[in-house]
Amino acid sequence: xxxRGPSEGARGDGSLPARGRLHQLDGLRAAAALVxxxxxxxxxxxxxxxxxxGVTPSLSDGTAFGALFNGPFSVSVFFVLSGFVVSxxxxxxxxPVYLMAPLRYLRLxxxxxxxxxxAWILLSAIPDAARELDRLAPSPWLQWVHQGLIxxxxxxxxxxxxxxxxxxxxxxxxxxxxxxxxLLGSFLLYAVYAWTQGLIRVAILVAVGIAAAxxxxxxxxxxxxxxxxREAWIRGQLGAVAPVGSFCLGLFLGSHATLVAMGPDWLGxxxxxxxLEPIGxxxxxxxxxxxxxxxxxxxxxxxxxxxxxxxxxxxxxxxILCTLTAxxxxxxxxxxxxxxxxxxxxxxxxxLLVATLFTYLVDxxxxxxxxxxxxxxxxxxxxxxxx
Numbered sequence: 001x002x003x004r005g006p007s008e009g010a011r012g013d014g015s016l017p018a019r020g021r022l023h024q025l026d027g028l029r030a031a032a033a034l035v036x037x038x039x040x041x042x043x044x045x046x047x048x049x050x051x052x053x054g055v056t057p058s059l060s061d062g063t064a065f066g067a068l069f070n071g072p073f074s075v076s077v078f079f080v081l082s083g084f085v086v087s088x089x090x091x092x093x094x095x096p097v098y099l100m101a102p103l104r105y106l107r108l109x110x111x112x113x114x115x116x117x118x119a120w121i122l123l124s125a126i127p128d129a130a131r132e133l134d135r136l137a138p139s140p141w142l143q144w145v146h147q148g149l150i151x152x153x154x155x156x157x158x159x160x161x162x163x164x165x166x167x168x169x170x171x172x173x174x175x176x177x178x179x180x181x182x183l184l185g186s187f188l189l190y191a192v193y194a195w196t197q198g199l200i201r202v203a204i205l206v207a208v209g210i211a212a213a214x215x216x217x218x219x220x221x222x223x224x225x226x227x228x229x230r231e232a233w234i235r236g237q238l239g240a241v242a243p244v245g246s247f248c249l250g251l252f253l254g255s256h257a258t259l260v261a262m263g264p265d266w267l268g269x270x271x272x273x274x275x276l277e278p279i280g281x282x283x284x285x286x287x288x289x290x291x292x293x294x295x296x297x298x299x300x301x302x303x304x305x306x307x308x309x310x311x312x313x314x315x316x317x318x319x320i321l322c323t324l325t326a327x328x329x330x331x332x333x334x335x336x337x338x339x340x341x342x343x344x345x346x347x348x349x350x351x352l353l354v355a356t357l358f359t360y361l362v363d364x365x366x367x368x369x370x371x372x373x374x375x376x377x378x379x380x381x382x383x384x385x386x387x
Contacts, residue, residue: 083226
């Protein structure tokens, strides 16, 4: 998901320095993106394996392995990471909210629009693949994509720049449902960090988190938990209390083998299963922050590179899946398990290649342009810094 990994150490302004990135969080973002890719492939071609997508329970439901196939849970991990990164950025910036907010919008909207343009090109060339696949192997997930008569290029541009944020979804690229949540969660943290400090800030974050849970807006709790992790981290208060155990507990809560699923009916009404996902995601981020063993595993060179392209991978894989990959499966139908595994390997390789190109050609240039805009505007619009 969007945002760069935070970095280690504390500065006097309460933010973290540019050097010494927390590379393990980049690697964790990569792992979460890969889970989303696997989840969507299973949702399209083998929904019985995808958590929550099949008519019958997934084969991974009721086991701790469910978290490894649970795309929505990985999105909760993205939101916690975004809360950590955005709160750190907000604490270290002197720009006013009315500058940071449009820059954040552009940081999300420009890559999202580029991914919609890619989807439009692919859907225009292969407009019926998902519909043909759904006829051969019905899957509810395949309904969330334009088929047949594809809207115009102008409609695609409008969808990426405006429609995705207005409606909270896109039939060009269905992963963009997270963009509005990312934007509003970021705005929320910018406001809290612009106008509060110290313990008052922490108290307001806790109050907002409780209110979001009470309204069943659990995705925003991910942002709040990420910000609270950051507050504890920069103050040296994030004690390493069983970080590996916390990580494992987070995986457990991210599966469908949750305490709610095994508990009485009233517990499920008070705390739905999705309400535990931000908590599980926060425990996973905590484990990566505090466990040297987990930190080394997620900070390997391969994971760091995948973390670099993870936002692009998130944006480009569904357009490829619903066109080129779906058309391949339809052409080769019927496929056995080994054939489907081969298609997945080819799909993943192509998605990684396109994500790498997207990172170099779209995502990182966007970051460079926004950084230049920020540097140009900051001298004129500085606000007093609140540590």
